[in-house]
Amino acid sequence: MTDAIPNPVLVHVTRGGAVESSHRGAGVVVDPAGRVVATWGDVERPVYPRSAIKPVQALPLIESGAAERFSVGDAEIALATASHSGAPEHVALVAAWLERMGLGACDLECGSHPPPDENAAADLDRAGVPPSALHNTCSGKHAGFLATALHLGEETAGYVKPGHPAQMRMAEVLGEMGGADLEGAPVGTDGCGIPVIAMPLRAMALGMARLANPDGLSPDRAAACRRVYGAMAAHGRLVAGRGRFDTRAIEAGSGAFVVKTGAEGVYVAAMEGLGVALKIDDGAKRASETAMAAILSHLGVLDGIGVLDPYLDGVVLSRPGDRVGAVRPAPGWPG
């Protein structure tokens, strides 16, 4: 994962007309057959997909029959793909889902953190209540792991561990959807405690292209892909939360595309005929959001959609409130 040839600069942060900081990265657009439509930088080097790959990780929840067994609707499937904000709507849905399975917050092994939703965090603070694992931005994905394990008669405790069948299913579906041999790939531990397997951006993009265009896949896999894509497209608010890039983009796209963010500067998108994946080398969110908006714009799917304009010309303000700089795609990029 070291870089011999530096990736190109994708995003500039300017101040007073000069470039103050810059963000390098790589990105790729592929079609469902794996043909590269556009590429920038090294897209073969393995990178940790982090939460960006949750849409693919949600497939076994449906394919196993667990979703049907536990009355998992599109809202819960959207939450299984989500890095949600821990707002009451997210927390209540995950809590009810766990309850239907005879489980609770204590069965989640993702740890806890203050919810990204500022109102929710302030409410907890005022009430003197610590955040629970339900507020963890990954609690929907973890509820999905629990559902699948429970349905298949597996031990639920320890479902985050590398040897647990739930995680072996993850490795399998990631490799299949990405068309990648992940044997021997670098493995780490994700923020929520599960194994994270490094894979090339090209493979991540292919997984997303197939998710949105599953015609060539097996009928069960294709049906699961359609369900996940549809759930994300219909419930943009549950995939992230109020005011966030993914929610704004998905809602504005009205089903034309879905996007998903991951920690350390990863982003993916899926749409008719295409999948997209990018990673900012330094992990900066301001850059990954700008880069994803730039690629979506480049692909023409933002035509008539203004909601992502703030990410194409981000405002840097001084404390007195003047506009003193911008966060923008590097000149000439993505083309």
Add this chain to the structure above:
Amino acid sequence: MTDAIPNPVLVHVTRGGAVESSHRGAGVVVDPAGRVVATWGDVERPVYPRSAIKPVQALPLIESGAAERFSVGDAEIALATASHSGAPEHVALVAAWLERMGLGACDLECGSHPPPDENAAADLDRAGVPPSALHNTCSGKHAGFLATALHLGEETAGYVKPGHPAQMRMAEVLGEMGGADLEGAPVGTDGCGIPVIAMPLRAMALGMARLANPDGLSPDRAAACRRVYGAMAAHGRLVAGRGRFDTRAIEAGSGAFVVKTGAEGVYVAAMEGLGVALKIDDGAKRASETAMAAILSHLGVLDGIGVLDPYLDGVVLSRPGDRVGAVRPAPGWPG
């Protein structure tokens, strides 16, 4: 400020043994005669020094006679060099200083923001009181501008504007201390509303080398440098705040060196015989802190000082609380 030849990778963020993200940058160590002792990356390209250059910006406060006139002690001088945390100790000292000059928070033109000190922010929040300009991390520097303008009989209103004598003095002292011709250099607006002039890292490092080793300068300039260095060394708590890198480093160094952070990944240090300046290309603080700790360690000034060890081997935790990665100097760097 664009980069033809990419700067080297200075800092790695690892996960599970693989590099997940990396940070490029440039850095330089010079002696007081301007001779380069060590250099990494492009140190001639102009970069905005941001708050890292405050120690040099504090010189006119002393040289003008304003410090003597308004009973400005070492604590206030340390605050003039500070990006302080807005804790009660910082706020009270700046407020009292302004009062001695017949001025108040309303004369500060730096804008306001919630104080970085979490306790102070929570106290304001609980009391329902919005932060004032006194809480601005730059309020000490701005009090210094006001003191100098008032002492020299200049209009205090508008002291942040590019044409105001206070800002022209800034440009002059930066050029003199850095041995750089700043005519025609890129100029932007800093976060606190004053002009920020881009200068090469080599010039920033020279300014810091001279600050700590002013023997070759004019007697007045040398005396002012000694006073600023001494004030920072004696009041590390006022230069930043509880728990922060600069405060921990300066206090642990017991006068052997001073350091100063700036926004967007800038850092400088000054010590006997040397000045240091670095900038992380992407502006990340996690990387600039690690890089500064690495250079200080490389120079041998951390021998027997363990307080910066956490910056040389930074812990990446999962939400469940396991150590899953590290933030470290890139292997083999700085040498």
